[in-house]
Amino acid sequence: xxxxxxxxxxxxxxxxxxxxxxxxxxxxxxxxxxxxxxxxxxxxxxxxxxxxxxxxxxxxxxxxxxxxxxxxxxxxxxxxxxxxxxxxxxxxxxxxxxxxxxxxxxxxxxxxxxxxxxxxxxxxxxxxxxxxxxxxxxxxxxxxxxxxxxxxxxxxxxxxxxxxxxxxxxxxxxxxxxxxxxxxxxxxxxxxxxxxxxxxxxxxxxxxxxxxxxxxxxxxxxxxxxxxxxxxxxxxxxxxxxxxxxxxxx
Amino acid sequence: xxxxxxxxxxxxxxxxxxxxxxxxxxxxxxxxxxxxxxxxxxxxxxxxxxxxxxxxxxxxxxxxxxxxxxxxxxxxxxxxxxxxxxxxxxxxxxxxxxxxxxxxxxxxxxxxxxxxxxxxxxxxxxxxxxxxxxxxxxxxxxxxxxxxxxxxxxxxxxxxxxxxxxxxxxxxxxxxxxxxxxxxxxxxxxxxxxxxxxxxxxxxxxxxxxxxxxxxxxxxxxxxxxxxxxxxxxxxxxxxxxxxxxxxxxxxxxxxxxxxxxxxxxxxxxxxxxxxxxxxxxxxxxxxxxxxxxxxxxxxxxxxxxxxxxxxxxxxxxxxxxxxxxxxxxxxxxxxxxxxxxxxxxxxxxxxxxxxxxxxxxxxxxxxxxxxxxxxxxxxxxxxxxxxxxxxxxxxxxxxxxxxxxxxxxxxxxxxxxxxxxxxxxxxxxxxxxxxxxxxxxxxxxxxxxxxxxxxxxxxxxxxxxxxxxxxxxxxxxxxxx
Numbered sequence: 001x002x003x004x005x006x007x008x009x010x011x012x013x014x015x016x017x018x019x020x021x022x023x024x025x026x027x028x029x030x031x032x033x034x035x036x037x038x039x040x041x042x043x044x045x046x047x048x049x050x051x052x053x054x055x056x057x058x059x060x061x062x063x064x065x066x067x068x069x070x071x072x073x074x075x076x077x078x079x080x081x082x083x084x085x086x087x088x089x090x091x092x093x094x095x096x097x098x099x100x101x102x103x104x105x106x107x108x109x110x111x112x113x114x115x116x117x118x119x120x121x122x123x124x125x126x127x128x129x130x131x132x133x134x135x136x137x138x139x140x141x142x143x144x145x146x147x148x149x150x151x152x153x154x155x156x157x158x159x160x161x162x163x164x165x166x167x168x169x170x171x172x173x174x175x176x177x178x179x180x181x182x183x184x185x186x187x188x189x190x191x192x193x194x195x196x197x198x199x200x201x202x203x204x205x206x207x208x209x210x211x212x213x214x215x216x217x218x219x220x221x222x223x224x225x226x227x228x229x230x231x232x233x234x235x236x237x238x239x240x241x242x243x244x245x246x247x248x249x250x
Numbered sequence: 251x252x253x254x255x256x257x258x259x260x261x262x263x264x265x266x267x268x269x270x271x272x273x274x275x276x277x278x279x280x281x282x283x284x285x286x287x288x289x290x291x292x293x294x295x296x297x298x299x300x301x302x303x304x305x306x307x308x309x310x311x312x313x314x315x316x317x318x319x320x321x322x323x324x325x326x327x328x329x330x331x332x333x334x335x336x337x338x339x340x341x342x343x344x345x346x347x348x349x350x351x352x353x354x355x356x357x358x359x360x361x362x363x364x365x366x367x368x369x370x371x372x373x374x375x376x377x378x379x380x381x382x383x384x385x386x387x388x389x390x391x392x393x394x395x396x397x398x399x400x401x402x403x404x405x406x407x408x409x410x411x412x413x414x415x416x417x418x419x420x421x422x423x424x425x426x427x428x429x430x431x432x433x434x435x436x437x438x439x440x441x442x443x444x445x446x447x448x449x450x451x452x453x454x455x456x457x458x459x460x461x462x463x464x465x466x467x468x469x470x471x472x473x474x475x476x477x478x479x480x481x482x483x484x485x486x487x488x489x490x491x492x493x494x495x496x497x498x499x500x501x502x503x504x505x506x507x508x509x510x511x512x513x514x515x516x517x518x519x520x521x522x523x524x525x526x527x528x529x530x531x532x533x534x535x536x537x538x539x540x541x542x543x544x545x546x547x548x549x550x551x552x553x554x555x556x557x558x559x560x561x562x563x564x565x566x567x568x569x570x571x572x573x574x575x576x577x578x579x580x581x582x583x584x585x586x587x588x589x590x591x592x593x594x595x596x597x598x599x600x601x602x603x604x605x606x607x608x609x610x611x612x613x614x615x616x617x618x619x620x621x622x623x624x625x626x627x628x629x630x631x632x633x634x635x636x637x638x639x640x641x642x643x644x645x646x647x648x649x650x651x652x653x654x655x656x657x658x659x660x661x662x663x664x665x666x667x668x669x670x671x672x673x674x675x676x677x678x679x680x681x682x683x684x685x686x687x688x689x690x691x692x693x694x695x696x697x698x699x700x701x702x703x704x705x706x707x708x709x710x711x712x713x714x715x716x717x718x719x720x721x722x723x724x725x726x727x728x729x730x731x732x
Contacts, residue, residue: 048687049686049687050683051679051683052679071686071691072683072686072687073685073686073687073688073689073690073691073692076686076687076688076689077689080687081687082687084684084687087684088678088680088681088684089681090681090684090685090698090699090702091702091703092701092702092703092704092705092706093698093699093701093702097698098688098698101690101694101698102685102688102689102690105688105689105690105691105694106689109689141702142702158688162688162689
């Protein structure tokens with residue numbers, strides 16, 4: 001699904017990613033953990049194609065295709081989805097209108113007609129029920145005045161609607177209370193299949209109790225310095241990151 | 251009616267140029283350039299006007315000669331040479347006695363390009379339409395249907411002939427000839443425009459609409475619109491404008507007067523799309539317009555405008571809330587791009603008791619443009635319990651444009667409640683990236699964000715116009731983000 005080779009990236013001349021290697025196969029869940037400032041969100045942005053990040057070396061292959069030259073929306077059309085850590089507000093554009101525009105933009109890229117209104121409505125209804133989203137919520141302006149939990153739930157709602165191949169969840173657990181976390185995690189688990197893959201970026205083990213990762217990687221100073229199974233996350237929870245830093249710096 | 255989706259919109263927007271910039275080669279009868287008493291008389295004579303009308307014009311001309319072009323607005327341009335403009339131009343193939351079927355095929359083709367097939371309009375849209383090309387009103391549809399209800403909807407030149415008592419009674423009462431420089435000029439030289447009268451208690455069954463177009467080079471357009479809603483009546487009036495792309499600046503100085511008598515309601519919507527000039531700021535229409543309405547007791551006037559065109563706009567549709575309990579509303583979207591400059595807003599003059607006004611202004615600036623909101627809320631000493639709510643929002647795109655807000659408040663009655671809110675925001679790269687990440691390309695993302703920003707005002711427009719307005723917003727801002 002996703003293969004990252006020796007990826008180096010910088011923003012405003014400042015080098016942030018310093019040689020990432022990562023392979024994510026279909027059907028797998030990978031967790032990326034690491035202390036603040038280690039480059040986790042940068043990695044997510046670079047995969048999604050944010051322009052201000054410059055890839056200085058290495059490449060990203062999505063289903064064996066180098067996506068370096070593709071614009072962010074083209075990557076999205078190919079099935080890359082990023083659940084943002086800080087989703088932006090778009091005043092006056094309702095949750096429904098936004099997702100409708102996104103769905104139809106993706107369909108158009110595939111040469112399909114717009115989704116018929118009744119089909120869209122049905123899809124919205126079933127996905128919002130799955131995530132226990134109130135109908136009134138759907139007509140509110142996108143992310144405007146949303147609580148932290150509402151924002152994240154809305155991200156997962158969009159993911160459910162768009163059914164991406166590769167979903168990157170950037171600190172989706174932050175700002176969620178335990179009930180919201182359960183709902184969001186359940187949603188992600190239901191969307192998981194043998195044909196898609198999930199990358200979870202998180203600080204805490206907490207989320208991983210709900211979404212079981214197949215692999216856990218520790219990102220530190222722009223590199224993946226340790227990889228392991230779910231057990232590694234527990235170890236990090238117990239011991240923190242200092243022992244890893246020491247290992248790396250030794 | 252099937253729903254118009256944003257993709258339909260996109261399909262229609264393949265061209266990036268000003269798509270109404272064509273020029274139609276129709277034979278026309280144009281006066282020599284320059285302005286003097288003889289020209290004023292000649293215009294009046296051309297229209298076969300009664301003596302009182304000629305005198306009225308001459309009086310206005312006299313006033314105008316003594317006036318100075320105002321320069322307090324936040325716009326900068328080379329002042330037009332008023333002696334270098336032709337004050338009258340008419341397509342020669344228009345004969346008022348002909349029916350629509352006899353109209354010059356070139357003219358009809360032009361309407362098609364404007365997106366208004368008159369035939370279709372007639373059948374489908376339930377819109378009665380008056381079209382003013384250069385200075386003359388070319389076709390008024392639906393006249394019969396309206397006449398059955400006693401509604402008069404005709405070119406003002408005809409109204410002067412057929413309903414002189416109404417014209418005489420109301421013309422210049424809301425916008426006096428000496429109101430301002432451009433109003434005086436318009437009063438002296440206006441050549442046509444629309445006239446509308448809704449009798450007592452009649453709800454006009456369809457939207458009334460006027461489409462203005464400047465076609466001929468080197469001409470000014472000075473149309474005059476007079477709408478009278480008699481007691482307890484209702485009318486919704488739409489106005490649209492386009493002009494060919496030309497290198498020189500063209501002048502448009504219109505006057506619109508609305509009179510809402512007791513318990514009457516007038517909704518007046520404008521989609522203004524005069525040629526804005528090219529990307530280097532060359533050419534474009536100078537749009538200097540005076541629009542004002544008077545509300546008697548319990549009456550309501552609502553102005554809605556979508557301003558995307560013109561090189562320079564100077565325009566303040568206003569309400570004089572004379573009658574007790576009367577209501578004035580102003581909803582505006584003004585878009586400026588490239589080198590466009592707009593200074594627009596409203597005046598709400600509260601004279602009666604319990605009068606209410608609402609102002610919602612959305613300014614969108616892109617390129618190197620300057621966009622100003624200028625508004626006055628005035629409460630007289632006798633206007634007990636007057637209330638006003640104003641909201642002025644500005645959206646900026648890029649770093650080279652400007653948004654300005656000049657709200658003036660004068661309250662002479664202690665019971666007045668006046669609220670003013672203002673915000674300024676910028677389309678952020680983060681918003682665009684967010685949309686991109688969901689598969690929405692940048693241009694569509696901008697359209698989405700701008701439409702969201704303008705929603706409160708777009709919602710006030712009649713359906714057909716809302717679609718056109720949305721389309722215009724998108725055209726106007728194409729290519730404005732790198």
